[in-house]
Amino acid sequence: MSAISRAFVYEQKDSWLYRLNPYTKIAAGLILIVASLAFFSFEKALSLFVLMLTLSASAKKLRSNAGSFVPSAPFATIIFIAEFLLGRSLLTGFAYALRFVNLVFSSSIMFTSVSPDEIDYMARKVLRSRDFSFLISTTYKFIPVLASDISQIIEVQKARGVDFDTKNIFKLLKNYYTILVPLFVVSIVRSQQLAEALELRGYGASEKPTFIYEYPLRTSDLIFMILILSLIVYIGMFA
Amino acid sequence: MIKLKDVYYTYGTRYAVEGVSLEIKEGEVTAFVGPNGAGKTTLAKLISGIIKPTRGSVYVDGIDTKKSSHLEIIRKVGIIFQNPDYQLFERTVLEEVMFALKNMGYDRREAQDRAMKALDRFGLSKYADRPPLSLSGGEKKRLTFAIVYAWDPKYIVFDEPTVGQDGLNLKNLRNVMDEMLKEGKGVIITSHDMEFLWPLNPSTFVIKEGKVVWMGKMKELFKEANYSDANLIEPQLSVISKKLSLKEPALSVEDAAEVIKGVSNI
Numbered sequence: 001m002s003a004i005s006r007a008f009v010y011e012q013k014d015s016w017l018y019r020l021n022p023y024t025k026i027a028a029g030l031i032l033i034v035a036s037l038a039f040f041s042f043e044k045a046l047s048l049f050v051l052m053l054t055l056s057a058s059a060k061k062l063r064s065n066a067g068s069f070v071p072s073a074p075f076a077t078i079i080f081i082a083e084f085l086l087g088r089s090l091l092t093g094f095a096y097a098l099r100f101v102n103l104v105f106s107s108s109i110m111f112t113s114v115s116p117d118e119i120d121y122m123a124r125k126v127l128r129s130r131d132f133s134f135l136i137s138t139t140y141k142f143i144p145v146l147a148s149d150i151s152q153i154i155e156v157q158k159a160r161g162v163d164f165d166t167k168n169i170f171k172l173l174k175n176y177y178t179i180l181v182p183l184f185v186v187s188i189v190r191s192q193q194l195a196e197a198l199e200l201r202g203y204g205a206s207e208k209p210t211f212i213y214e215y216p217l218r219t220s221d222l223i224f225m226i227l228i229l230s231l232i233v234y235i236g237m238f239a
Numbered sequence: 240m241i242k243l244k245d246v247y248y249t250y251g252t253r254y255a256v257e258g259v260s261l262e263i264k265e266g267e268v269t270a271f272v273g274p275n276g277a278g279k280t281t282l283a284k285l286i287s288g289i290i291k292p293t294r295g296s297v298y299v300d301g302i303d304t305k306k307s308s309h310l311e312i313i314r315k316v317g318i319i320f321q322n323p324d325y326q327l328f329e330r331t332v333l334e335e336v337m338f339a340l341k342n343m344g345y346d347r348r349e350a351q352d353r354a355m356k357a358l359d360r361f362g363l364s365k366y367a368d369r370p371p372l373s374l375s376g377g378e379k380k381r382l383t384f385a386i387v388y389a390w391d392p393k394y395i396v397f398d399e400p401t402v403g404q405d406g407l408n409l410k411n412l413r414n415v416m417d418e419m420l421k422e423g424k425g426v427i428i429t430s431h432d433m434e435f436l437w438p439l440n441p442s443t444f445v446i447k448e449g450k451v452v453w454m455g456k457m458k459e460l461f462k463e464a465n466y467s468d469a470n471l472i473e474p475q476l477s478v479i480s481k482k483l484s485l486k487e488p489a490l491s492v493e494d495a496a497e498v499i500k501g502v503s504n505i
Contacts, residue, residue: 149325158289
């Protein structure tokens, strides 16, 4: 799996973050995402970045989450240059670029810490529709599969002389077309197989299917939420 | 000749290939055998230049794959992957074969001629105007052979070629390989289908956990051990040769039958 894929795909680690309730993790992730969007000044954006770095490192996820810098760095550079060209100060340029990096980084922290099963659990509890929750969690579960399909199709097409390293952007876009049709075909075949496998294992047989796991709220969840909210409010008011 | 010198390849932090050195000659059959996830396909990709070694070097006819584009290497080493659905996307079967030829700079007329010859070779010319996705599983597999055969590479790598193939297709596949050998091409096969490989008696590399744990001619492989730890099932002709206490194992049913009838003792 590439660094970019690892930055957005759930991977179980033995750390305190993974022992939290899924609601807590989602709520904290959303708070970080909102804060990334809301903090415009350089000081606030930098403080939030340091907070997220600390959070990720203490949860043993820094290596995976750092992969989010790969896709965000070029866009952050473009934002910085655009701000500079628009006549804004260097510090404003840095702040806007860092804001974008924070947004991707916070999404990475959230996506890598909530498992597909936890998403399924929450969606079923909140939405009260098993089909819809299953749709959401399966989509999430299949992201790494899709990423693996894409990388295999790229290799197969490279073996037929397709150049994905070309600097010509139009040629590159045209070359990426060679991935689309095989990806559709493979995905449709897989979804059909999945539907058949579900039916064979009794999906829909019971109106009220049971849960394999329950996720109770603990004191540690409360402490974590108070801590993260306090820190965000502190950065928002005083940084 | 293809040479691998102390080649390493990693996926993230995991070694898929670890310190492999080997040589592959043209005009010969070479097999990479071993359990699933041993690194056979990664080796095939390294040889065809579509991935570059993390450490060490791969040389194809003296060209270092690290220092050249994959476009240069695939002209010499064509690779046929296991799953046809990963590559078919054109409107017609003919265009599907012509796609790679156009990438390699052949003009339209020559590309079309080569594509038709390749389709003919694999019994697919009657489907030239059909959408590739409408073909059966076996036909799609043959189409992937035609795609690579069309640009006439010096070495052809078959990645798990026997998966999903019925008896007739397997027979045809062996005929295709025989003809490629007669044309002097190097045939490289990754597989754990020992029954298919045995009659070819390829130069064999047993791969386990990214390392070469045995190399030699396949008929020697089961003389020394049964290699069940590499998930290899001993071919029936090898088993019966042992039971008949033959000095050399029979490579074909005909050889074994002659011994049983007392005509020959190999």
